[in-house]
Amino acid sequence: MSWKTRHRSFYYANAPEPDDIVLDPKETALLVIDVQRTYLKPKPDPAENEAWQPFFRRMDEVVIPNIRRLIQDSRERGVEVIYARIACLKNDGRDRSLSQKRPGFNYLLLPRNEEEGQIVDELAPEGDDIVVEKTTDSALTGTNLRILLANMGIRNVVATGIFTDQCVSSTVRSLSDESFNVVVVEDCCAAATMDLQDRELEIINMIYCHVVNSEELLSFYQV
Numbered sequence: 001m002s003w004k005t006r007h008r009s010f011y012y013a014n015a016p017e018p019d020d021i022v023l024d025p026k027e028t029a030l031l032v033i034d035v036q037r038t039y040l041k042p043k044p045d046p047a048e049n050e051a052w053q054p055f056f057r058r059m060d061e062v063v064i065p066n067i068r069r070l071i072q073d074s075r076e077r078g079v080e081v082i083y084a085r086i087a088c089l090k091n092d093g094r095d096r097s098l099s100q101k102r103p104g105f106n107y108l109l110l111p112r113n114e115e116e117g118q119i120v121d122e123l124a125p126e127g128d129d130i131v132v133e134k135t136t137d138s139a140l141t142g143t144n145l146r147i148l149l150a151n152m153g154i155r156n157v158v159a160t161g162i163f164t165d166q167c168v169s170s171t172v173r174s175l176s177d178e179s180f181n182v183v184v185v186e187d188c189c190a191a192a193t194m195d196l197q198d199r200e201l202e203i204i205n206m207i208y209c210h211v212v213n214s215e216e217l218l219s220f221y222q223v
Contacts, residue, residue, distance in 0.1 A: 033161030
């Protein structure tokens, strides 16, 4: 089954297959969302830590290696590599959006210079790579990313990162609303569980983006 028929929701179960995707490297950016050190730290509670083990394994064995591969390929093709990370400007986090102040999992206090908030070493930015810092779930809403993409002539955004059902999805929806063509790479993303991952991919596919795997993505680039 190809990307044209996978992850179909109720709304698109009988929709025609989409046209082939063709990506011009000069008009395409690879966006790496929130792959930050804090999310790969063991949980202090043993039971909670055990529950997160499938996520940690997926990140170590699938997501990070595949994103790293796409970063290398993007640099070779001339595709812009852009990072987004959660980082507040005030140490007490009062500049954060409401979604990041609410109690629970999404509560985050990551002042911009703290080590826990940096991109993981395996995917670290290089040279003049753009890193946008956000206090919102969407990498577009709370930053100047839209202007940067427009200034560079970017029309297509390849979305990767975490969490698929939160910041990745919020970013994808915002990009779609701004009329960017969005491709989400399923084996370069992760939610806390595969059930959440699969459900969110089904929800956003065909309307806000096209969901593909990394091998399919590489076949879309113009030679």
